[in-house]
């Protein structure tokens with residue numbers, strides 16, 4: 001016989017109770033583990049998180065199922081003494097939330113069996129949503145939404161939920177959704193005309209209390225389909241969040257919420273087209289810029305430090321420059337806190353650009369390399385950029 005009588009087994013809506021302290025053990029952390037002769041607190045288990053609340057006003061931060069030893073109430077602060085009588089109070093908002101998620105899971109799991117013969121393998125209540133892992137091979141949107149629709153119809157039919165305590169022999173005769181791992185008497189949860197399954201959790205009185213179920217996302221995981229869903233107040237919280245996001249996006253397009261996806265898709269297309277046009281214009285501009293730079297050089301070496309040019313833009317200019325015979329381009333840019341370099345030469349010009357690049361990058365505390373006619377690199381010592389480029393130019397013209 002277990003030490004703690006579990007009041008939540010017979011009434012999931014009971015939140016205030018009186019009990020006697022059977023054991024009180026102080027833990028090293030300064031917290032106390034309290035065992036009561038009876039409790040309405042649900043301990044962590046079956047995918048459902050623990051209840052929280054108070055014992056004589058002291059905070060119960062967690063409850064742990066210690067099997068035959070009973071339920072451990074982890075109390076923070078002043079704890080009641082052994083043999084004293086305490087008044088317990090379970091946090092109702094949290095309990096109600098768990099009732100909605102947990103009962104919602106029974107309904108959604110049965111809906112997936114009824115429609116697709118897809119049993120649920122595991123269940124978790126997480127911080128903001130819940131997960132079930134289901135043997136469902138084809139999680140298409142229509143498939144998931146059909147299950148959601150059936151589940152919500154069962155909720156809105158406000159069916160009665162009852163608890164049945166049966167012997168294993170009686171259970172063997174019943175069409176249970178899943179087998180129980182427990183031995184001895186079984187606690188079954190029956191949703192009128194819809195679902196019958198062994199479970200030790202806390203459930204709604206009627207399906208209507210679940211409010212509604214919405215599926216947020218799904219993915220294939222380890223041969224199963226992982227479905228993320230929300231029920232009850234979480235579904236409303238999720239709706240508010242998603243509506244806010246959608247409205248904020250719509251406001252950026254100065255349109256209504258439901259027209260935003262079409263406008264966003266249009267903008268993405270337009271953006272791609274603009275990028276194509278900019279690339280073409282950059283090419284033209286690089287040609288013009290190269291001509292201007294070449295007009296000012298006498299020895300065929302163009303050495304320049306720019307501000308805020310990315311590697312792609314430097315490369316375009318380098319290619320435009322070396323299309324003129326006998327040209328060497330030593331280009332650099334201060335791009336925020338990074339120094340970028342591109343060295344290139346025409347086929348008929350002298351010098352090993354790759355070797356020069358490695359040398360320059362070593363001075364700039366960076367890395368680079370490439371081919372003898374084209375190399376790129378970069379470094380962190382932006383303040384050294386001008387000086388480094390001068391050194392490389394001297395080296396090159398000295399060698400020529």
Ligand SMILES: [Zn+2]
Pocket residue numbers: 102103106189199200201202203
């Ligand atoms: Zn349950």
